[in-house]
Structure formats: structure tokens, C-alpha cells
Amino acid sequence: MDLGELQKFVENLLSDNIVYAPMKKEAKVFVSPINNFAEIDWTSELPANSFKSVFLPPEEILWKNAGKKFKTAFASKKTIALAMNVLDLQAFTLFEHVFEKDIYYQRRRQNTFVVGFTAGLPDDFRKYKIFHADYEENVLEHLIFDIFIEKQKNGNFIFFSGSEKGQKLLEENNVKDYEHIEFAGLVPESGMNPRLIANRKAVELSFNDKLWDELAEICLACGKCSVVCPTCFCFNLEDDPQLNGVERKRQWTSCFYPEFSKICGNKKELAEVKKKLYFWYYHKFVRIPEELSYYGCVSCMRCFNVCPVGINIAANLQRLAKNQQK
Amino acid sequence: MKNNYAYELARVIKVVRENPITNTLHLKLANQKRFQFLPGQFVQIGIPGFGECPIAISSAPQDAGKFICLTIRGVGELTKKLLTLKAGDIAFVHGPYGNGYPAVEKNLILIAGGCGFIPLVSVYENNKNRKDIKIQILMGCRNENLLLFRKKMQQAQMKHDLNLILEETLSKSFAAQKGLITDLLKKNKLLANATVFVCGPPAMYPAVVKKLLELKVAPADIYLTLEKRMHCGVGICQHCAVGTKYVCKDGPIFSYEYLRTLSEYQY
Ligand code: SF4
Ligand code: SF4
Numbered sequence: 001m002d003l004g005e006l007q008k009f010v011e012n013l014l015s016d017n018i019v020y021a022p023m024k025k026e027a028k029v030f031v032s033p034i035n036n037f038a039e040i041d042w043t044s045e046l047p048a049n050s051f052k053s054v055f056l057p058p059e060e061i062l063w064k065n066a067g068k069k070f071k072t073a074f075a076s077k078k079t080i081a082l083a084m085n086v087l088d089l090q091a092f093t094l095f096e097h098v099f100e101k102d103i104y105y106q107r108r109r110q111n112t113f114v115v116g117f118t119a120g121l122p123d124d125f126r127k128y129k130i131f132h133a134d135y136e137e138n139v140l141e142h143l144i145f146d147i148f149i150e151k152q153k154n155g156n157f158i159f160f161s162g163s164e165k166g167q168k169l170l171e172e173n174n175v176k177d178y179e180h181i182e183f184a185g186l187v188p189e190s191g192m193n194p195r196l197i198a199n200r201k202a203v204e205l206s207f208n209d210k211l212w213d214e215l216a217e218i219c220l221a222c223g224k225c226s227v228v229c230p231t232c233f234c235f236n237l238e239d240d241p242q243l244n245g246v247e248r249k250r251q252w253t254s255c256f257y258p259e260f261s262k263i264c265g266n267k268k269e270l271a272e273v274k275k276k277l278y279f280w281y282y283h284k285f286v287r288i289p290e291e292l293s294y295y296g297c298v299s300c301m302r303c304f305n306v307c308p309v310g311i312n313i314a315a316n317l318q319r320l321a322k323n324q325q326k
Numbered sequence: 327m328k329n330n331y332a333y334e335l336a337r338v339i340k341v342v343r344e345n346p347i348t349n350t351l352h353l354k355l356a357n358q359k360r361f362q363f364l365p366g367q368f369v370q371i372g373i374p375g376f377g378e379c380p381i382a383i384s385s386a387p388q389d390a391g392k393f394i395c396l397t398i399r400g401v402g403e404l405t406k407k408l409l410t411l412k413a414g415d416i417a418f419v420h421g422p423y424g425n426g427y428p429a430v431e432k433n434l435i436l437i438a439g440g441c442g443f444i445p446l447v448s449v450y451e452n453n454k455n456r457k458d459i460k461i462q463i464l465m466g467c468r469n470e471n472l473l474l475f476r477k478k479m480q481q482a483q484m485k486h487d488l489n490l491i492l493e494e495t496l497s498k499s500f501a502a503q504k505g506l507i508t509d510l511l512k513k514n515k516l517l518a519n520a521t522v523f524v525c526g527p528p529a530m531y532p533a534v535v536k537k538l539l540e541l542k543v544a545p546a547d548i549y550l551t552l553e554k555r556m557h558c559g560v561g562i563c564q565h566c567a568v569g570t571k572y573v574c575k576d577g578p579i580f581s582y583e584y585l586r587t588l589s590e591y592q593y
Contacts, residue, residue: 033354063329065374068416072329098562103327207589234564237331237557239377246374248331260565263555264401267528275590290570 001157001177006149006219007037012173013080017113020054022047022080042151044085044119045301046128046199050230051088054081054112055095055105059251062104062237066245073247076108083117083149086124086139087298091230093144097186097292098180098233103252113169116148116162130299131314133193141184148181186294196289197296202321205280209323211316218309223254225303225311226280231288231296235262254280285317330560331542333372333418337395338411339530340461344499345475349409350384350397355419361390364426365448366551366579370394370559380556383422386451395442397474423559424578427549431462433517437534439507439526442468445551445578446525447475450482462487462517468528469494490513507514509517511537523579525551532593537581539593548582 001009013019022041023032029047031054034040041047061073068275084092092114094098099105118124118159124133150158159178161167173222207213226232234255240247253260256276261269270276286295297313304312340352347451355361361450363383372378379402385395400406411417427449429448436446441467454459463482465471469492479500482488491501491510501511507530516522523536531550554566554573566573569579569588585591 057328069333070332072332101327101330101560102562103329104331106327187377205589233562235557236563236565239375241375248374249330255564257360263553264399269554279567282569283567287567287570 001159001175003155003157006157009173009206010037010040011080012084013113017078017080019080019082021049022085025075040083042083042119044083044117044124044127044151046087046302047087048084048302048305049228050091050300050302051084052091052095052230052233054079055092055108056099056173056233056235056252059249060104062248062250064153064245066241066246069245073082074104074107076111079108079116080111081112082115082147084114086116086121086143087112087128087130087300088230089143089145091300092295093142093186094231094288094296096144097294098256112179113147113165115147116145117151118148119151120153121150124318128299129196129301129314129315130294131195132199132297132299133195136185136188136190136193138182138284140189142186142188144183173178188293192289193295196295197294198321199285199317200289202279202317204323205321206324211319211323212274213280215311215316216272217275219277219311220308221254221256221273221276222256222308224306224308226254226256226325227252228302229297230300230302231284231298255283261302263281281313281316330558332416333370333378333420336417336419337369338413338415338417340413341411344397345472347401347409347413347457348397348399348472349472350475351417352385352393352395353413353417353419354393358393359391360413360423361394363390363394363422365452366427366445367392367422367424368445368460369396370420370556371398371402371541375417375495376407378418379404380423380559380578382445382448382551382578384447385414386448388452393402393580397447403516407584421559423574425576427523427579428521430453430456430459430521433520434462435517435522436460436461436463436465437507437511437522437526438463438465438529439522439534440472440524442530442551443474443483444525447478449523450478460487460517462489462519462520464489464491464507464510464514466491466493466510466530468492468572470496470498470500471503473500484496487517506533508533509539511541516541516543521547521549523549523551528553535593544583545569545586546581546583549579550585551578553578558570 020035022029023039023069029041029045031047038083144161150162161180236253284296334356336353337420342350366382370378381396384397389523402410461512538552557563560573561572561575
């Protein structure tokens with residue numbers, strides 16, 4: 001398929017969906033709602049923000065209540081997450097498992113098409129300086145998507161389907177030439193990625209490592225890193241009283257926020273910044289791998305890019321691994 | 327697909343005042359006839375507008391088909407509001423959640439500090455008539471006014487080895503000593519071949535566990551109940567994570583065998 005055909009395909013999608021895609025603004029790329037094909041950035045440069053809010057909005061109403069009446073609120077529009085890079089697809093693949101039994105996530109997902117994109121997978125791994133996994137040939141088999149588009153060196157595009165839904169959408173749009181890839185589970189046949197195991201080992205028993213004290217000295221506990229992180233999904237449930245009843249809302253939160261661990265009597269488990277930082281890394285490198293044998297961090301470095309004091313997760317992991325060997 | 331965030335209406339059928347800041351609500355749930363739980367499990371109870379919070383069930387599992395009891399101390403906005411509920415009022419409940427206590431196969435030692443007796447009372451009720459095991463209760467409380475479940479305590483004191491220690495003044499109605507819960511551990515000979523269930527404020531755990539280990543109780547025989555902030559109740563929101571597990575779904579009861587592998591619980 002050439003660029004003109006790709007344009008036709010995308011324009012069809014634009015006609016009756018809300019489409020989110022990477023888009024160049026000033027010097028950076030951002031995931032934004034787009035209105036026409038020309039706005040889309042096809043360089044596979046990592047967007048400054050991720051696709052997270054498409055799948056887990058910063059705030060959503062779960063139910064409304066008035067007296068004894070209880071009304072579930074499911075709101076979602078037909079949406080397309082277009083040209084998702086492989087790292088954001090990995091974060092999305094994680095979400096698919098974390099929210100597997102979450103009715104609000106799943107209802108929204110039913111109305112959402114996920115279309116991945118790469119301009120060359122091995123190149124992406126090099127370009128993104130991936131530290132959470134080694135490159136493996138069959139990357140796509142372990143990612144969840146409906147459609148995946150690969151830009152070839154000659155400028156043409158090849159298509160893959162990853163679900164029945166994706167196949168149907170391709171057929172409806174007269175794309176006949178595509179390969180189907182069956183999702184083969186989170187763990188490759190050869191076993192868990194060795195990097196996943198090594199990173200876990202570096203973090204798991206590191207609480208007494210001096211690194212955490214040093215980071216706690218400079219970290220402002222502002223939580224910017226977790227807001228921007230594509231794999232951070234911690235949330236609060238909050239009640240919002242309205243004139244005609246109460247709305248229960250689900251809202252993003254961050255383990256850096258003061259209320260996160262507060263219990264009765266104003267006691268906080270994560271009172272010290274050191275504990276917050278360790279909790280954050282522990283979730284990504286220990287708890288998620290233990291629960292799902294999958295990555296809790298996808299190497300996007302967005303946390304580093306937004307951190308006002310330059311806390312660098314890749315460098316920190318390296319240091320923990322080195323100290324652990326001592 | 328089940329909506330994990332939906333609740334059911336529960337009717338308050340009776341309120342018992344335990345102490346000036348604590349009530350026990352007897353509740354009839356919408357699905358009460360089919361309701362079952364294990365001692366140590368909890369439900370989320372709430373009032374729209376005030377959110378919800380986890381509360382351990384303090385009645386006997388045998389009564390689950392008729393009612394459940396929630397013993398609530400009014401310390402926060404929601405719990406204070408829950409104290410205003412009267413018979414006939416409605417509350418919003420979902421659950422039960424959590425793992426509950428493991429089945430008791432040896433002698434049983436219950437160590438409770440402050441409100442800690444709330445989940446343990448259900449274990450006690452479940453095991454009190456057994457002839458094959460001995461039960462020992464060590465209970466610490468600030469003062470007599472804050473004691474809970476007085477009637478049950480009086481019965482327990484007649485039937486089992488119940489030791490009460492108070493931090494402030496002595497009790498008029500109970501045989502009690504003065505001091506801290508750890509003093510009880512020093513003064514009393516613990517039952518041999520026993521499982522120990524400990525429940526109380528987090529600050530109590532290091533001293534109690536250290537003492538138990540000194541007395542050669544195996545980490546696998548010690549169970550602690552953890553309290554954490556909780557939102558979703560199904561192990562997603564991350565507020566209640568403990569190591570690689572969650573208080574809401576893998577807890578609230580954890581063996582010390584597991585906890586001691588985590589840096590924050592190495593006493
Ligand atoms: S962005 Fe940086 S300073 Fe802010 S909480 Fe994260 S690590 Fe700390
Ligand atoms: S690099 Fe940082 S922002 Fe990116 S996934 Fe890992 S922790 Fe999250």
C-alpha cells in the first residue's frame with residue numbers, strides 16, 4: 001500500500017470516529033485528537049504524552065445515585081488510537097490485562113480500535129534506547145492491537161491484523177492484503193525476557209540502597225513522572241455530590257500525592273519521599289512482573305523528560321544493578 | 327461482566343453502642359440469605375457523598391444467613407456519619423472482600439490491641455465451642471471506657487484464658503493488669519503448638535512480633551492483619567499494595583512468613 005492508499009484508509013476512519021494520533025507541534029510530537037490525515041506524524045518519534053487517557057480517562061463517572069436509585073454511567077464514543085508506537089502498545093497491552101475484569105474499561109475498549117505503527121521495529125528499539133527488554137524477532141505476537149501498520153524502507157506500508165475486529169475493519173475498508181497475527185500471550189515461548197528478570201532483581205531488595213536516600217533529597221514528590229507515565233494507572237474513587245444526587249468518580253492519582261496512603265487518624269504508610277520512590281519503582285519492576293510476568297515500565301523516558309530535578313530511571317536502574325552485584 | 331464498583335442496599339436492623347465512639351451495626355444485606363464469609367473478611371460500607379471504607383465483619387459466620395455485624399469507630403468523616411445510623415436506615419455495602427483467617431488447626435492465640443479485636447471476635451465466635459483446641463486471648467486497650475464487646479468478653483473470660491491489660495486506669499468490671507500488650511507477652515505463658523492471630527494498630531506489630539519470635543513462635547504461625555487505604559477492593563488501584571500483594575484481595579491477613587520477606591516488615 002502506498003501513501004495515497006494509506007491516506008484514503010485513514011480518511012475513512014476519520015469520517016465517523018474520534019481519532020487520536022501523534023501530531024507535530026512546534027518541535028515535539030504530541031498525541032492529540034486529529035481532524036485530517038496531514039496532521040499525523042508518521043516518523044514514529046515518541047510523543048511527549050502517551051495514549052493513556054484514551055483508555056483510562058483522567059476522570060470518569062462510574063455511577064450516579066439519588067436516594068435508593070443507582071444508575072451506572074457508561075459513556076464512550078467510537079474512538080481510534082492511531083499510529084501507536086510499540087512502547088505505548090506495550091503499555092496498552094499491560095492495561096488490557098490489568099483492567100481485564102473492569103467493566104468501564106472494557107465497555108470503552110469495545111468502542112475503540114487500536115492501530116499500531118512502526119517505521120522499523122529493530123530501529124525503534126535502538127532509537128528509543130530500550131532498557132526494559134531485549135529486542136526479539138516476534139515482538140508483534142506479544143502485543144495487543146487491532147491493526148498494525150509497518151512502514152517499509154521503500155516508503156510503502158504493510159498491514160497486520162491482530163483481532164477479528166481489526167480484520168473486519170480492514171475488510172470494510174477494502175484492505176485485502178494483510179497478514180493476521182495471533183496474540184501469543186505476554187510471555188514469549190523462550191521464557192520471560194532476561195532484562196525483566198534482571199531489573200526485578202535490581203529493585204526488589206534495594207530499599208536500603210543509598211540511591212533512595214539520595215533521590216529523596218532532590219525529589220519534589222510532585223508526581224509529574226507518574227502522570228506522564230503510560231503504565232501508571234493508580235486511581236482514586238471519589239464522591240462528588242450534585243444537586244440531584246451523588247456521582248462516584250474514578251480519577252487518576254499518584255503514589256507521590258500526600259493522600260495516597262492516608263488512613264484513619266491521618267497515618268500515612270508512604271510518608272517519606274524515599275518510600276514513595278521505592279513504591280513507584282517496586283510497582284513497575286517487581287509487582288507487575290510478579291503478577292503478569294510482564295513489563296511495568298516500557299523505557300519511554302517520559303518520566304525523566306518531565307522531572308523538574310532530572311531523576312533518570314534508566315541510570316538509576318543501572319546503579320541499583322551495579323550496587324547489587326557488590 | 328460484574329460491576330465491581332456497584333453496591334447493594336443494606337438495612338440497619340439494630341445498633342449496639344460499644345463505647346462512646348464505637349457502634350456495632352447489625353445489617354441485613356440485600357442478598358443476606360445467600361451471604362457467606364470467612365472470619366477476617368471485610369465489606370466496603372459507604373454513604374453516597376461520603377465515600378466508602380473497609381470494615382471487618384464482627385459477627386459469627388454461622389449467622390451470615392441472617393445478618394452481619396460491623397463494628398465501627400467514628401474517627402473519620404465517613405465513620406462518624408456511619409455512627410449516626412439508626413435501626414431502619416439504609417447503608418450501601420459490597421463484599422465480602424479479602425482472604426479471611428486460615429482454618430484453625432492448632433491451639434489458638436488471639437492478640438488484640440485497641441480496635442484490633444473487631445475481626446478477631448468473628449474468629450473467636452467461630453472456634454469458641456471447639457473441644458479439640460485451646461484458646462488464649464491477650465488483649466490490650468487504652469482504658470476501660472474503650473473496651474468493645476463487653477458481654478462477649480465476660481463470657482470469654484469464664485470459658486477461656488482471657489488476659490486483659492489496660493494502659494491507663496484499671497477496670498472495675500474486668501480482671502485486668504496495667505501496662506502494654508507486650509507486658510502480657512512477658513508475663514503469660516503462651517499456649518504451645520499454637521497459631522497466633524495478631525490484630526491492632528501498626529505501631530504495635532514490631533514489638534509484638536519480636537517478642538513472639540523470641541518465644542520461638544514460627545513466622546509461619548504468626549498472622550498479622552494489615553490496614554491500608556483502599557479504593558477499588560479488587561487489587562487494581564494500588565493504594566493497598568504490600569510487596570507484590572494487596573490487602574484487599576490477598577489480605578488483610580498476612581502470615582509473617584510472607585511479610586518478613588519485605589524490607590518494611592523486617593522487625
Ligand atoms: S517528577 Fe521527579 S521530582 Fe516529581 S515526583 Fe517524579 S521523580 Fe520526584
Ligand atoms: S520510562 Fe518512566 S514514564 Fe516511561 S514507562 Fe518507564 S517509568 Fe513510565
